[in-house]
Amino acid sequence: MESSEQERLALVQQAFNAAFQRRAADLKQAATDEQAEEVLRNIARLERAYLAAAEQALDRTGPQIEAAYQAARDAKRSVDEAYASAKSMAERIARVGDLAGKIGDLVAKAGGKA
Amino acid sequence: MVSRLIIALAGAAALLGGCAAAPRTPATTLSQAGIKASNAFATDVRTLSTQLAYVNAADAFSTTYDWCTNRPTCMPRNADPEVAAKRVKLADTIAARARALDALSAAYSALGQEAAANGSADLEGAARRLVTGVNGYVASVSELTGNPIASAISAPVGEVVAGIAAEIGERRQRQRLLAGSRAIAASVQTLRNGLAAEAAVFDSLSGYIIEHRTAARLAMVQAGLVSRTPTFTAFAQNMGVTPAPGAEGIISSSKPVQAALDATMKANAQADVIAMQQRYRTSLEALDALLAGHRELEQTRSVSLAGIERIIARLENVVDAANADDGAPGGGSNPPPPRP
Numbered sequence: 001m002e003s004s005e006q007e008r009l010a011l012v013q014q015a016f017n018a019a020f021q022r023r024a025a026d027l028k029q030a031a032t033d034e035q036a037e038e039v040l041r042n043i044a045r046l047e048r049a050y051l052a053a054a055e056q057a058l059d060r061t062g063p064q065i066e067a068a069y070q071a072a073r074d075a076k077r078s079v080d081e082a083y084a085s086a087k088s089m090a091e092r093i094a095r096v097g098d099l100a101g102k103i104g105d106l107v108a109k110a111g112g113k114a
Numbered sequence: 115m116v117s118r119l120i121i122a123l124a125g126a127a128a129l130l131g132g133c134a135a136a137p138r139t140p141a142t143t144l145s146q147a148g149i150k151a152s153n154a155f156a157t158d159v160r161t162l163s164t165q166l167a168y169v170n171a172a173d174a175f176s177t178t179y180d181w182c183t184n185r186p187t188c189m190p191r192n193a194d195p196e197v198a199a200k201r202v203k204l205a206d207t208i209a210a211r212a213r214a215l216d217a218l219s220a221a222y223s224a225l226g227q228e229a230a231a232n233g234s235a236d237l238e239g240a241a242r243r244l245v246t247g248v249n250g251y252v253a254s255v256s257e258l259t260g261n262p263i264a265s266a267i268s269a270p271v272g273e274v275v276a277g278i279a280a281e282i283g284e285r286r287q288r289q290r291l292l293a294g295s296r297a298i299a300a301s302v303q304t305l306r307n308g309l310a311a312e313a314a315v316f317d318s319l320s321g322y323i324i325e326h327r328t329a330a331r332l333a334m335v336q337a338g339l340v341s342r343t344p345t346f347t348a349f350a351q352n353m354g355v356t357p358a359p360g361a362e363g364i365i366s367s368s369k370p371v372q373a374a375l376d377a378t379m380k381a382n383a384q385a386d387v388i389a390m391q392q393r394y395r396t397s398l399e400a401l402d403a404l405l406a407g408h409r410e411l412e413q414t415r416s417v418s419l420a421g422i423e424r425i426i427a428r429l430e431n432v433v434d435a436a437n438a439d440d441g442a443p444g445g446g447s448n449p450p451p452p453r454p
Binding site: 005006009013016017020023024027028030033036040044047048050051052053054055057 | 177180181183184185187191194196197200201204314315318319321322325329
């Protein structure tokens, strides 16, 4: 079934909220300041994507948009799994980075900027 | 040739105008309802705009606090420049909506003054300012969403200005009131369309703003800069229980109680999100009710205000509840008072 505009915005918002709410714990667990900086950069990427999604209606449709939506959902599931199974900080940062890329791609495509 | 045309137009206007009395009472009541609705909405909107712009400060505080409490080094952390700029742009859009609502309030005020004193009110000027405000808002929302909402309004102002000059006495006031009502209604419709187009964005952003505000509040609380006692006091009051003597000391020394009150604060913040969304919907309903009132005035020369008053009472109720919270929506520290 095709995703709705509201479902896409909700996914983007959930991705940002989750990263934002984990910020303090992630900063504490980061092994180096560089890792901690990477945590903040990922949050900023997700927040930029969220604000862009809030500006634009994510109302484009088509196979490309569905593929981007599914990829973002899978990436979010992968992040949730990494935190649930206490993967290493480096692994979690990498997965959130991947999620930020997929979310950015979804917003760009569904919002008509790609 | 020209003079014959003018005479013919004047005759047509006289026929259209008829001998009916000016609808002063319905125009006055519609004016009062319009002022109430637009003022309530504008106040709420202005607060939201300020809060959104202030997320940059809240974010800087909570990010720096999180960094400095969890890293060996400590330095100020400002928001990502692109994120900060986007927040300010959104806040500007919302501020434009508040300005349009201010203009709407002024136009309704002029309508009421016209009804009270024939010909003395600056109805045309108010209508012009309203159209300028609404068009500015519509342009801003169209840019924000990337979707054009409606074309700019210009015809109603011309109608007001051109339709009034030749009229005299009772008929003149009647024409002025009806033309003014039409001009305002056209602007209300455009404003309403803009607000409806923005509703989905607003719903989402209300949660976003409160997320940031709650993070900053919790950081202040955890730093010991702000007391948890107001959250506890409001919670106890809502639960119908009286705080024990020494409760404040228990709060300051018990980690489980502190964690529980922080969780309460977060839950209250979620209630704030719902309340903000409810206010938005109610304000839209108020504008719809005003539009119905304008149509009624046009068709029957009277207005039954029961529907408008009911919605405005609801609007005032939700706005009052927000103000009772902590003076601004998104407070998150105190729950709204129990509803009867």
